[in-house]
Amino acid sequence: MTKSLLLLPGDGIGPEVIGEVKRLLAVLALDIAVEEALFGGAAIDATGLPITDETVARALASDAALMGAVGGPKWAGQAYDKRPEAGLLRLRSEMGVYANLRPARCFAALADASSLKREFVEGLDILFVRELVGGVYFGTPRGIEDIGGGERRGVNTQVYTSSEIRRVARTAFELARGRSNRVCSAEKSNVMEAGLLWKEEVTALHKAEYADVELSHMLADNMAMQLVKNPKQFDVIVTDNLFGDILSDEAAMLTGSLGMLPSAAIGEAGKPGLYEPIHGSAPDIAGQGLANPCAAILSFAMALRFSLGDAAAADRVEAAVDKALTGGARTRDIGGTLSTQEMGAAIIAAL
Amino acid sequence: MTKSLLLLPGDGIGPEVIGEVKRLLAVLALDIAVEEALFGGAAIDATGLPITDETVARALASDAALMGAVGGPKWAGQAYDKRPEAGLLRLRSEMGVYANLRPARCFAALADASSLKREFVEGLDILFVRELVGGVYFGTPRGIEDIGGGERRGVNTQVYTSSEIRRVARTAFELARGRSNRVCSAEKSNVMEAGLLWKEEVTALHKAEYADVELSHMLADNMAMQLVKNPKQFDVIVTDNLFGDILSDEAAMLTGSLGMLPSAAIGEAGKPGLYEPIHGSAPDIAGQGLANPCAAILSFAMALRFSLGDAAAADRVEAAVDKALTGGARTRDIGGTLSTQEMGAAIIAAL
Ligand SMILES: CC(C)[C@H](C(=O)O)[C@@H](O)C(=O)O
Ligand SMILES: CC(C)[C@H](C(=O)O)[C@@H](O)C(=O)O
Numbered sequence: 001m002t003k004s005l006l007l008l009p010g011d012g013i014g015p016e017v018i019g020e021v022k023r024l025l026a027v028l029a030l031d032i033a034v035e036e037a038l039f040g041g042a043a044i045d046a047t048g049l050p051i052t053d054e055t056v057a058r059a060l061a062s063d064a065a066l067m068g069a070v071g072g073p074k075w076a077g078q079a080y081d082k083r084p085e086a087g088l089l090r091l092r093s094e095m096g097v098y099a100n101l102r103p104a105r106c107f108a109a110l111a112d113a114s115s116l117k118r119e120f121v122e123g124l125d126i127l128f129v130r131e132l133v134g135g136v137y138f139g140t141p142r143g144i145e146d147i148g149g150g151e152r153r154g155v156n157t158q159v160y161t162s163s164e165i166r167r168v169a170r171t172a173f174e175l176a177r178g179r180s181n182r183v184c185s186a187e188k189s190n191v192m193e194a195g196l197l198w199k200e201e202v203t204a205l206h207k208a209e210y211a212d213v214e215l216s217h218m219l220a221d222n223m224a225m226q227l228v229k230n231p232k233q234f235d236v237i238v239t240d241n242l243f244g245d246i247l248s249d250e251a252a253m254l255t256g257s258l259g260m261l262p263s264a265a266i267g268e269a270g271k272p273g274l275y276e277p278i279h280g281s282a283p284d285i286a287g288q289g290l291a292n293p294c295a296a297i298l299s300f301a302m303a304l305r306f307s308l309g310d311a312a313a314a315d316r317v318e319a320a321v322d323k324a325l326t327g328g329a330r331t332r333d334i335g336g337t338l339s340t341q342e343m344g345a346a347i348i349a350a351l
Numbered sequence: 352m353t354k355s356l357l358l359l360p361g362d363g364i365g366p367e368v369i370g371e372v373k374r375l376l377a378v379l380a381l382d383i384a385v386e387e388a389l390f391g392g393a394a395i396d397a398t399g400l401p402i403t404d405e406t407v408a409r410a411l412a413s414d415a416a417l418m419g420a421v422g423g424p425k426w427a428g429q430a431y432d433k434r435p436e437a438g439l440l441r442l443r444s445e446m447g448v449y450a451n452l453r454p455a456r457c458f459a460a461l462a463d464a465s466s467l468k469r470e471f472v473e474g475l476d477i478l479f480v481r482e483l484v485g486g487v488y489f490g491t492p493r494g495i496e497d498i499g500g501g502e503r504r505g506v507n508t509q510v511y512t513s514s515e516i517r518r519v520a521r522t523a524f525e526l527a528r529g530r531s532n533r534v535c536s537a538e539k540s541n542v543m544e545a546g547l548l549w550k551e552e553v554t555a556l557h558k559a560e561y562a563d564v565e566l567s568h569m570l571a572d573n574m575a576m577q578l579v580k581n582p583k584q585f586d587v588i589v590t591d592n593l594f595g596d597i598l599s600d601e602a603a604m605l606t607g608s609l610g611m612l613p614s615a616a617i618g619e620a621g622k623p624g625l626y627e628p629i630h631g632s633a634p635d636i637a638g639q640g641l642a643n644p645c646a647a648i649l650s651f652a653m654a655l656r657f658s659l660g661d662a663a664a665a666d667r668v669e670a671a672v673d674k675a676l677t678g679g680a681r682t683r684d685i686g687g688t689l690s691t692q693e694m695g696a697a698i699i700a701a702l
Contacts, residue, residue: 071541085541115579120466136487136509137542144544151513154548158487158507161498188593190422190436191488193495197505224601225609228466228579242539246597250575258576 003032003308006062008039008055011075011084012281013291013340014068015042020293020344021066021300027348030304030313035062039091040070040084040281050078050087056094064307065095065274066300069281093133097265097274098164099171100132100244101302104231104251107260109325110334114256116231126234126251127179129172130244132265134164135194137241158194160240165201171266172238173210182214182235186223186243198240220247227251252278259292259333260321262299264306273307275299289339292331294321297347316351323350354383354659357413359390359406362426362435363632364642364691365419366393371644371695372417372651378699381655381664386413390442391421391435391632401429401438407445415658416446416625417651420632444484448616448625449515450522451483451595452653455582455602458611460676461685465607467582477585477602478530480523481595483616485515486545488592509545511591516552522617523589524561533565533586537574537594549591571598578602603629610643610684611672613650615657624658626650640690643682645672648698667702674701 007022009015025034037055038046050070059065071084080086106114106124114121139157147153169185176183185202187195199217206215218226220243226233227247231254239247252261258279265274277295285291298321305314329346330336338346358373360366376385388406389397401421410416422435431437457465457475465472490508498504520536527534536553538546550568557566569577571594577584578598582605590598603612609630616625628646636642649672656665680697681687689697 080544080547083541089542115467115471115581117466117468139506142544144548147512152548152552153510153512154543154545155490156509156543156545158509159504161504162502188596190434191440192505192507193431193493194505194507196431197495197503201503221596221600224575224597225604228601228604230466243597245539245572246575246594249572250579250601253576253579 004062005032005034005303005308006059006065007034007036008065008067009036009042010040010068010070010281011042011072012069012283012286014070014281016287016289016291016340017277017293017296018066018068020340021296023344024297024300024317024348027351028313030310032308039067040087041072041075043087044075044078044082044084049082050084051091056091059091059095059272059274062272064272064303065091066303067274067276068296069277069279071281072283072286089137092265092274093138095265095272095274096133096267098131098133099168099266100128100130101175101264101266102128102130102248102252102278103261104128104248104255105257105261106255107257107325110257110260112256113334114254116254120231121254121256124231124255126231127175127236128244128248128251129168129175129236129238130248131164131168131240134160135241158192158242160194160198162197162201165198166205169202169205169238172236173206173213176213176236180235181212182216184216184218184234184237186218186220186237186239186247188220190219202238223247224250227254257334259331260294260298262295262302264299264302266306273303275303289341290332291340292333293340293344294347297321297344320347320350355413356383356385356654356659357410357416358385358387359416359418360387360393361391361419361421361632362393362423363420363634363637365391365421365632367638367640367642367691368628368644368647369417369419371691372647374695375648375651375668375699378702379664381661383659390418391438392423392426394438395426395429395433395435400433401435402442407442410442410446410623410625413623415623415654416442417654418625418627419647420628420630422632423634423637440488443616443625444489446616446623446625447484447618449482449484450519450617451479451481452526452615452617453479453481453599453603453629454612455479455599455606456608456612457606458608458676461608461611463607464685465605467605471582472605472607475582475606477582478526478587479595479599479602480519480526480587480589481599482515482519482591485511486592509543509593511545511549513548513552516549517556520553520556520589523587524557524564527564527587531586532563533567535567535569535585535588537569537571537588537590537598539571541570553589574598575601578605608685610682611645611649613646613653615650615653617657624654626654640692641683642691643684644691644695645698648672648695671698671701
């Protein structure tokens with residue numbers, strides 16, 4: 001049955017890197033119906049909104065959505081509920097993609113690009129499973145209110161229920177079974193009750209259904225340190241939306257391979273997934289053909305694997321990226337001189 | 352006039368490292384009245400509470416309180432409001448020490464101990480100014496509630512008012528003037544209104560009173576990356592309680608000098624300050640004479656400077672630590688074999 005993929009190129013370098021995915025799609029000639037929609041700042045410019053109801057509906061009707069990046073200085077003055085990021089948060093929430101898979105993997109050919117000594121990052125392969133549709137990103141009450149005397153008060157709410165915690169922990173345990181079978185859960189249970197509930201629910205699920213997986217717990221501040229001290233101690237990490245945002249970015253930078261790192265956001269089985277390179281919109285280099293398309297292409301590979309039912313094609317794409325890299329193909333961010341299109345061409349040639 | 356210092360050795364390696372401060376105090380023979388009180392797990396064992404009203408009162412009546420560390424596996428089963436950390440949070444809050452100064456400084460003699468390549472950390476000298484008595488650590492509503500159907504809900508509240516933000520930003524700007532005159536403020540204003548208020552208030556104060564200081568803003572997730580990529584880009588960093596907890600720990604580990612790093616928590620002028628090494632209670636090495644007393648001794652130096660009105664003595668103590676290090680004195684954590692007491696003795700000898 002024909003699968004469907006919705007491309008959301010978005011802003012900054014988004015359209016350039018998604019452009020290379022399109023070229024790859026044309027070469028692969030898979031049975032996938034590809035559509036495209038405006039997203040983020042590009043959607044604001046056209047419609048006044050960072051995402052339209054119609055685009056949300058199309059994403060929900062597809063098998064996978066693949067985005068480039070959203071945001072940039074051009075839209076800094078937008079009202080809070082109409083900024084580019086609000087579109088991304090709405091899409092994540094409406095798609096119900098509660099588990100954000102963010103591999104922090106060090107590509108052997110790039111180990112020297114890290115600010116860390118080679119021995120600390122060579123072979124590094126951490127998989128973050130970040131809760132993506134709850135926590136302080138979505139909790140209410142929230143907002144800024146006037147409290148008199150020239151004073152304002154800003155509020156956000158960190159909130160998790162048992163089942164929100166359990167479903168993302170389940171994803172982490174399942175994925176760990178296919179890897180080194182170890183999960184580390186991060187929270188601040190020593191100062192936050194929401195973190196204590198997190199720890200208790202992860203512990204209970206582990207005991208009931210995943211006792212074969214090795215589970216450890218770590219305070220988020222300690223994890224920020226341990227990632228620097230000895231990142232290779234970690235296999236799968238499960239954590240909440242906010243800690244996951246920060247800690248997975250820290251881990252990504254450790255690898256020296258930032259322009260290489262994909263991500264997947266998945267929810268209930270059979271529901272569409274949302275895929276995106278983690279590098280962001282990079283407005284400083286947008287439109288210059290300097291962006292590294294590897295993260296977008298590897299995000300597409302994750303879409304093939306998790307949502308489009310074609311693990312063989314995913315393997316092929318991932319192998320082609322590895323081969324192109326090993327053959328010396330490099331964009332500027334990883335120490336080379338290739339343009340976005342030349343890097344895309346090198347990967348296609350390596351297929 | 353005689354100044355007063357309350358020692359709170361606490362748990363784990365706390366008593367050992369504070370022990371070396373006591374020896375140093377005896378040698379320095381300054382006009383300081385030194386007292387001592389139980390804190391953390393040690394106080395729980397004696398009184399059932401991690402801090403008593405009397406100890407809080409004594410801290411408030413002193414010029415400075417210097418703690419070792421609190422917590423450990425022994426007290427993991429404590430009720431949430433009576434765990435060791437609750438005592439620390441109560442003390443910070445009642446003392447009103449809203450600005451937590453956490454230097455992340457790389458000691459030249461220890462640059463090779465970092466997991467980062469030497470060129471990234473040599474000369475590193477970041478000063479975190481972390482808000483310490485507000486935010487999600489103290490916000491209400493908070494707690495865990497039963498919501499039926501075998502489900503629970505954990506809640507914490509991130510909350511800041513204009514004046515809470517302004518007073519800690521003021522501390523950061525003032526301190527920056529005595530350094531490289533640059534402040535970077537971190538928040539998640541793209542997803543949290545409390546972070547947006549933070550950014551707006553810091554910006555307004557800067558414009559009104561500190562336009563001579565260079566101010567930049569960075570999203571907390573990006574800062575987690577930039578600290579790894581190029582830590583030397585930072586001078587003074589101001590951020591909230593939770594981001595400060597995580598990001599300052601990340602930065603501390605970058606230096607390779609964790610056992611060396613002190614901290615100060617200060618509030619309104621004339622009010623007592625709270626000083627502590629950042630290394631924690633390290634239960635795994637407690638009682639073995641292996642702990643590095645430098646962080647505690649340097650925290651005492653910060654107390655001399657900020658609360659005990661003796662900058663000259665602070666300079667002497669800091670110079671002695673530098674001299675001892677340069678002379679090769681090292682505890683195990685920084686690649687040597689000296690015991691806690693031998694390291695303390697080396698510093699006293701270098702005075
Ligand atoms: C753009 C922003 C809203 C987003 C987030 O904070 O989740 C980004 O940092 C990410 O990690 O995907
Ligand atoms: C012990 C704990 C409550 C504390 C905190 O989270 O503030 C510690 O991590 C710190 O940074 O001083």
